[in-house]
Each structure stands twice: as C-alpha cells, then as structure tokens.
Amino acid sequence: MTLRHARALPLATLTAIVIAIMLLLSVGMAYIGVTWYSAHLEENNNRSLPPEAADAYRLVNEGRVPDETALRMLVEHLDALVATTDFKVQLATLVIGLLSALLCAIIGVYLARRIARPLEDLTDAADILRSGDFSVRVAASPGTTREVSSLVETFNALATSLEKMEERLRFNNMAVAHELRTPLTVLQGGMQGILDGVFPMDRKMLADLLLQVEGLGRIVEDLRTLSLAIGQKLVLHREDLDLAEVVEAVLSAARPMLDTSGLKLQTSLQPARISADPTRIRQAVLALLENAGRYAASGGCLRCETGQLPDGSAIIRVLDRGPGFPEDMGAVAVNPFWRGDASRSRASGGTGLGLSIVQAIAVAHGGHLNLSNRPDGGAMVEIHLYAEGEVS
Template identity: 60%
Template sequence: MSAAETLREGDFAVGLGNFRGGTSEVHRLGKTIDALATDLGHMEKRLRFNTMAVAHELRTPLTILQGNLQGMIDGVFPVRQQGLEDLLMQVQGLSRLVEDLRMLSLAAGHKLIAERSATDLSAEAKTVLAAARPMLEEAGMRLEKDLRAAPANVDPERLRQAMLALVHNACRYASTGGVLRCETGLDRDGNAFVRFLDRGPGLLEEIRAISFDLFWRGDTSRSRATGGTGLGLSIVEAIAKAHGGRLEAGNRQDGGATIAIVVPPRPPGDGCSFPQ
C-alpha cells in the first residue's frame, strides 16, 4: 500500500524488490508494481525532454519575431517588404511545428488513423512520386523505381503523407547522392512495405537501432534552416505504428541510407477488395 501511495505522489523510483512470504499472486502484484513504476519513470523523463525540446524549437522563431516587430514599432528597423516576408517565413515555420505536434498528439491518443481501406502501396507510391517529381528535380535527384504489388489494409491518406515526408527528407539531406530509389512489395513474412534508398551521407551509427525521438535530426547540420521542424521522422514512425507496423532505418553497405515503412498484410476475410 505504501508503494502505491508513493507512486500516486509522483515518486517513480519506488520499488518493492524481492520480499519473502505471501502468495504467488502477491509476488506477481509486486513485480507488476515495479514494472509500472519503471514505465512511469521513463514516461516522465520523456515528457520532460519533449517539453524542453518544444520550448527550444519555439524560442528562436519567437525571439526573431519579437525583436523585429519591436524594432519596427520603435522605428529602429524600417518596415520593408523583404523584412515582412522574412517574418512571415518564421510564422509559417511555427505553423508547421504546431501542425506536426498536433499530429503526434493524435497518434498518442490513437486517433491518427481515420479510416482504413484495401490499398496497394505500389499505387500510392506512384501517386506520391509523380507529385514529388518537381521537388526531386530541384534537388538534382534522379528517381529509380521498383514498385511491386504491396496490398494492405491502411489509411491511404496517412500512408501518402508518410511517403511524401520520406521523399522530403531525402531531398533535404541526401541530395548529394544524386539518386533516390523507391521500392514496394511484400517481405518474407508477408508484410507490405515501401522503402526509400539514397546515396547520401547515411544515418548516424547511434540512431540506427532506436526509435526516432521528437526533434531528432540525423546530424548537427540538420536544423530548422533546412526547412524542417525535426518532427518528420517521428511522424512517419507514428503513422507506421498506428497501422500496427514499424519504421525501419539503416545504412547501405556501399553508402547511403535506407528507410522503410512496413505494415501488416490485409487480414484474411476482412471483406475488402483491392482496386485493380
């Protein structure tokens, strides 16, 4: 009882440890409380980190806005067209950040996926790549495709959003490689996947086997100056997990990175038919 009271008061370092006596049910209850305390402690640390990260991301654009607007009001800075456009860019960046945070909030509340339907990921990839062609051309990236049937029961709009985010990511950070390859199909377990491979600098060693944290960026040069909020891969991972899938990331042996969205296949007998 005292351990439960301690948890209620917010001290997650409490632990019952090994104790003698009592039934097997009591022992299982003790282990469950210990596991709960550990999980709550991790959640508290992550919440604290995420709160600090949000504050850090907001501080710079808000400081720029406040300083420039105050300077214009005081007559120190002239009101110029270019100056207003620069401030608008900061506001647009804040809007993207707020929308990305809203997306992650929906994911945390299991409300990210609106409606699933029988979808072939190869068809969705074709649509996304066609729309992204001007962006790829501007980044100087040649597109390669190997699109094979990848049937799944997903929210197609969310999957397109995730795919486009990965194309954006490649254009920002892997354009030096000059090529982006997209593959779709089924893996050995029958899961549907869409995979993007580039010839850029690759991913840092320490992040290849861990989940993407909020505001994670692949290297120190990846900042808001590149146009991203730092939430892109977190959102892609959230979309994959909301479908019961996962985000896989790694480096290619001959240089470059590979990132894939993997989702379970369509359950048998779900009554859906795939578009031809």
C-alpha cells in the first residue's frame, strides 16, 4: 500500500462522515433557526402586552412575584397568544427544517460530485481506451478516497500494459513478416528456378531448399513456445531434479557444437535441487549455448555454473568472453527477434527468439532472467528458478 493510499480514507468511512456532518448541520441549522424565531416571537409578544402585563412578565422572568391584578392580566393575554404562537413556532420549525435539509442536500450533492468526479474521468478514459487509444491516463485527484485512488492506479497500470503490448504486437508482426520473407523468397525463387529449368534439381539444390524449410520450422516452433508461455501453459510437468545433472547432460550433448565454434568449456556445477520441468530447462540451457556459439565465439571461452541460493531458489549461470550485450540490454529478452547488430543476422542460423524463450521459461518457473556485462569483458546470463509456489 502506498503512502497516498494510507492517507486516503476508505469510501465507506468518507461516506459515513459526510452523512454524519450533513445530519449535524441540518439539526444545528434547524435548532438555531427555531431558537431565533422563538426569541423573535417572544419579543413581539412582549411588545403587544399592556404595560401592566409587560411589567408582570418582566418580574416573573426576574424571579419576583407581581401583584395579583397584573398577574391576572398577564395570564389573560398569554392565553390569547398561546394558540397563535404555537402555530407560528410549528410552522417555522417545518419551514426552517425544510430549508436546512435543502441546503444540506445541495452541499451533499456537491460533495458527492467531488467524490464521484474521478469515476467520471475513469469512465471517459475507459471509453477512449475501448476505442483503441492506449495512451490515455487518468490523474488522481487530491483528497480522493482510497478505493478510487487504487482504481485510478490500476487503470493507469492497465493502460500502460496495453500500450506496451500493442507496441510489442506491432513489432512482433513486423518482425515475423521480416523473418519469414527471406526464407520464403529463397524457397519460391529456387523452386521457380527448378520449374523453369534455370537451376538443376540436384542434391545440393534440394539441400539448400531444405535448409530454408528447417529455418522456417525453427521459427514456427519458437513462436509456438512463446505462445505457450503467454497462455501460461509452458510448464506443465514439474519434477524434483538436480540442475547440475541436467546442465551437465546438455553440455555433453552440445560439446561438438561448442568445439565447432572454438569455445573452450569450463564448468562449476554445484548441486542445486529444484522442482522444475526438465524438458524446458534443457531447452533454455541449449538456447544459451547456441547463442554463445554464434555471438561469443571470438572470446574462445565459455563457463557454465549452477548453484543453490540461500532462499531455496536455484541459478544457472552462463559466462563468456565475447563482445557482451549492448547498452539497450532491456530490449534483448523483451523484444523477440532482437539482434544487437547487423552481424547478428539469420545467416548465422538463429531465429532471434532464443533469449525471449529463455526468459519465458524462467518466468514460467516463477523466476527471472538477468543479463549483464562482465567488468573485464564478456556477457553473463543468469536464470533464476524458484520452486513451485514460491515468488521471485
């Protein structure tokens, strides 16, 4: 809960306070009005009394007893004024009560509109948001209720998320079209050339076309993995495993690939038990090794580490001596198909989705992916994994 939320009153409390103030104000105004009018009537009645009766009335108010004649005259005149005075007091009570209630109702409507004004702004903003403009935001009014402040913050967070999702969707659509255009163009040109007799239909030509098909297959499979992550169906089967054993098995299988890239492998695989999906863990580690083989081969060294953290989580760390990550590291895992420079192209065999998939696997395990540059050169990628039910 933010400090502003702590200071703001709940809507129920504020409503009760406003109702209580309006009731007290209405009763107070009615009391003051009736009291004033009663005093005004008493003064008029005193002026209408004969002098003897007026003197007797003054003596009675002072606690003294007037003479019998003056007292009898006072009683006779008061009996004549009682009925008229009571009617006037009752009528004044009714009129003043209605006026005070009307005035309190006007004040109450004003205060209610002040309280509900942010909700009206939220309604207008929601209409704009529904029309597709995700840049709309609502400013929180000072002195508003806790619930309305929370609703405004939630709405603004939702609008921000939708705006980012729209930007990512637009970028992804463009990126997918860009990634698919080249292999499809190569396939179409090659097959058309074969049909026209320009290219011979030999094994080399078919192998080249098959390579493009395999590239399309990798893109489709990576996109499927990301779609599973969006639908929270990426990790369906967890089992208790030791990350050191899983990573060691992947390293053994990928050693020929690393040897081809000229990377010398170093390991520090400490036991790290965690409940995780072994298939997805292997997929994440292999994606990191493939990235290192493509982009960090110039460093000539690759180090893999595993370990258990004090909070019970586990970590997989991959370090290289390559060129490292660029300044905009935030875009590396967030934007699918990201490539840091022109040299990181599809010609090197990647789809550009590797780190996005690794991040999706880490998040599916309740963890996260850390990307950083080493002080003495190279990149470091850390996968933090949490047991089922834990929060990173």
